[in-house]
Amino acid sequence: MTSTTIQRKWHTTAEVAAMLGYGLSKTKMLVLTGEIRSIKDGRNRRILPRYVDEYVERRAREAEEGAA
Incomplete structure (x- = not known):
């Protein structure tokens, strides 16, 4: 029997806040202003892992x- 790990396809705003070490309010503001891209899923916002990477980069x- 093979065990399969399911990888998360997107994150909640709270999860992204924890990843970045930001508060939830700051992260929500970054999402609302488009600094961190997101997609609307019903009443919620979801953030793809690549959107987090884009923001960090x-x-x-x-x-x-x-600094230069």
Whole structure:
């Protein structure tokens, strides 16, 4: 018998806040302003893992450019 691990396809705003070490309010604001892309799923917002990666990469790039 083979065990299969199901990988999460998207995250809640609260999960992304925990991943980034941000508060929930800040993360919700980033989602509402489009800083972190999201998709609407009924009444909820869901954030794809690649959207989190895009945000982190953009912030890192901005920080590096600002330091130069």
